[in-house]
Amino acid sequence: MIVRLQRANLPGSPRLLLCLYLVFGVNTTVHAASFDCAKATSDIEYSICNNPDLSSLDDRLNESYQLTMANLPGDQADTLRTEQRSWLKQRDTCNGQESCLSDLFSQRAAQLQNTAKQAASALDNIIASIPADPVAAAQQLQQYRGPLASAWLIYLHQFAPASKVTDAEVETRHQSVIKAMNDDTFSQSVLRDIENDPKTGHDVAVLTLLRMTIERAGYENADGRPYVHCFIFKQQGAAAYEAFGALYGSSRDSQAPICSPLGELFERPAWQQLTKLIEPMIGKASENSGTIRFASYADWAIFRLHATVSPEDFLKPSQRTPATDDPAQLIRSWSDDKVWPQAQREQLLVAIEPARLATMGWLQTEKHFSASDAATAADAIVNTWLSDRMDFISEMSGPED
Template identity: 60%
Template sequence: MHIHASLRFPRRLVDRRLLLSLSLAGFFVVHSTHAASFDCSKATTAIEHAICDNETLSQLDSTLNEKYQTAMANLSDEGASELRKNQRSWLKERDACNADAACLENLFNQRKSSLQATTQQAETQLDAIIASIPADPANAAYQLKQYRGPLASAWLVYLNRFEPTSGVTAEEAKQRHQVAVTALNKQNDFAASLLKDIENDPKTSKNVAVLTFLRMTIEQGRYDEVPPRPDVHCFVFSRQGDAAYRAFGALWGSSRDSQAPICPPQGNLFELPAWKQLNKILDPVMSAAYPNSGTIRYASYADWAILRLRATLSPTDFLKPIEGQSQESPEKRISEWDDKSWPKVQREQLLIAIDPARKATMEWLQTERKFTASDASKASTAIVNAWLNEQLDYLSENLSTGDQ
């Protein structure tokens, strides 16, 4: 498993995160109160006391605040102004309950549904604008400027960097960068701290830094919920290439990588029988390695997802060596593996399955991507080798005894 050096998180950040989690754990053990959207120790009105004294109401109040903030972040200036007026009217309805718990609970549940519907509608409209960026960056920029939330702001930073015809100025990008970073600090201070390190790292290109900033903002945007928000950002991979693959791949080295907004493969290459056979043969040894892998396995999963996307969306990348990918012969590594950790019979089955996978990939590239026979042969070998080497790296790190 490979994590690009410029995107490795510093040890001091890991230590800081651990200390923070321990201190917060202690806090919540000592101070077990109902979690409303406000400080219950400062409650003064009958409504506030009713909320703080009732766990259900406290949780609903906190949920409503989160849903209100989410809706506001996805609305245009006009929509946000309308929602603020609507919220003031609703607060009057809330106060009219006169601290009656049943009345408040019913009203809170109605408001939760209303805010959720508002958020979904707002997200749909915002996503449509984002999806239009490749076709008309200038018009997309004009519409995004009507929004003040972090996601719209991050996309304006993207437009300034990669779409000069969008008309987004450097000063506008600077201001919007601060908007999104401020929101990220509130939502996920560890992510904000890591982003700062990445942006200040001279080894990280400006393109990768901007795309990592975009990726972190997208990760806060409910794209991993059910039903999932559509992956309208997928065009960045074809338009920005290597920088996008680096920025959206393994970053956290933990379960956080399971939320990486990586788009699915473009086509059915990895659904072909030859590829399914490779996976089937590898499954027993991969399962044996799983118990030792810990949460860092999610970083491997992210790397594999990036490889599948890149192989199907940008297969011409594999006509030359890709920085960071192993150039070792997977056949040699498999043949020399320790018999105790990986039975020879399984390895021999895998070796037999490699050529069919290369042949199937070559044919797919010629049919689906219109490669010449020569280029298809070269790229198919590189794709299969890269895929196998990533699996072998994972096994080497997580089997009790691996290759040396």
């Protein structure tokens, strides 16, 4: 059973469509290794399944192998598959001896991790070249079979027609990306709803597919593999901000591949002070919001990116907060001093103007805005930032009547 809730877009607000799925009756069966232990038949398989340490090693090795295969061009992937089959034969010579298996697993895991790192770097270099030469990037990506390369080819077909990715190839690539999500029916159902929703543009659907693939590709992990997709936000604008923001309405939104803001606007002392003064109420509201709070956190991260990458958007009337929704007035009119003491609210109100002035200065020096445009955009950025948090606070811990 899937229950879908929607929060519609509000005029003048950057809040995105929020799809909240509550999934019941999910199959929680897990395998103790890279294969189904219920179907184990050999001494080797029994040894792996009966030993938690070996089972964990086998699992991690399989993950490294699959990730490496996904990030290699076809001919190199074929070579790796042959090597892996040879290694499996070597593994079987251990005859179930745990010390022998442990040594082999550790050695192979180290080899695969090194290969995976090199493969990921090579693929990321191709992806990073897309803005400069989409045609050459497409030709190189076509040598890959993995879901990440496939999702980028779909992206190129949609946004860079000169790349000459064909409709037929997009169909095949789309199927391969969906197949790669076979272990995640939740993501498949979310994506299917987005792709079939007539109110969602095709740009957003393509970018959402890319976003979900990036989430599964091993970025921002312990090895420090950095994001290379950040150029899409400047190039695709609103569609990219929508596709990469809140999507799941759960803790999964904390894994959204959102790039860091450009510059240091939100690191300036005035913004640090404004953030510090509202944090106590954000913390209180978060205690009552469950995992859906991660959706708000994701939207806030997208907002910071949006404000620094495309601040010109905040000159548009649609981005300006209506006077009736003035966040400063909402803070002043808060009626429950027990929940939010007046002294704290007054401190927050005092901190608004310095943040606005800091934003004006940043827009003029870093983005070369005129003084009048900087003032207009700064008002919109600060008001939107505050409005989003006041909405969150009011919804999760509103004042008592």
